[in-house]
Amino acid sequence: MDNRMVKFFRKHHVFTLATCCDGAPWCSSVFYAFLEEDAVLVFTSDPATRHIVEALQNQRVAGAIALETEVIGLIRGVQFSGILMEPSTPEAKKRMHRAYLKRFPYAVLNNAPIWIIELCEVKFTDNTLGFGKKLLWGRE
Numbered sequence: 001m002d003n004r005m006v007k008f009f010r011k012h013h014v015f016t017l018a019t020c021c022d023g024a025p026w027c028s029s030v031f032y033a034f035l036e037e038d039a040v041l042v043f044t045s046d047p048a049t050r051h052i053v054e055a056l057q058n059q060r061v062a063g064a065i066a067l068e069t070e071v072i073g074l075i076r077g078v079q080f081s082g083i084l085m086e087p088s089t090p091e092a093k094k095r096m097h098r099a100y101l102k103r104f105p106y107a108v109l110n111n112a113p114i115w116i117i118e119l120c121e122v123k124f125t126d127n128t129l130g131f132g133k134k135l136l137w138g139r140e
Contacts, residue, residue: 005137013032015029015032017030017055017062030063031104040096042099059083060081060082083118
């Protein structure tokens with residue numbers, strides 16, 4: 001993944017998660033940690049929330065992170081698609097939980113499970129590189 005994308009993911013801490021179930025779309029705002037080595041977004045959420053209930057029925061999700069600015073030349077943002085799941089092994093779960101708590105120490109008070117979005121596609125729009133400049137990444 002291009003280092004500019006990695007820096008953008010690391011700089012921000014909230015993404016919009018889009019789910020779709022039975023033809024009805026839904027969006028949620030989610031605090032996240034980014035693990036570059038796995039190309040995953042890590043977050044916690046109660047299993048009873050609408051976005052988790054829907055994502056467990058349709059694991060293909062999408063999302064976006066946007067830098068708010070009125071200056072056209074500074075617009076930057078990420079759109080992505082991925083697969084929502086629980087970490088695959090107890091070791092991965094511990095490692096990802098530690099990464100999340102490092103970013104959000106107060107989350108230790110939250111007993112919600114850890115979820116990940118394994119990124120499949122990322123489109124990074126960065127007008128600082130030129131108007132409408134886009135960088136693309138896809139999981140091999």
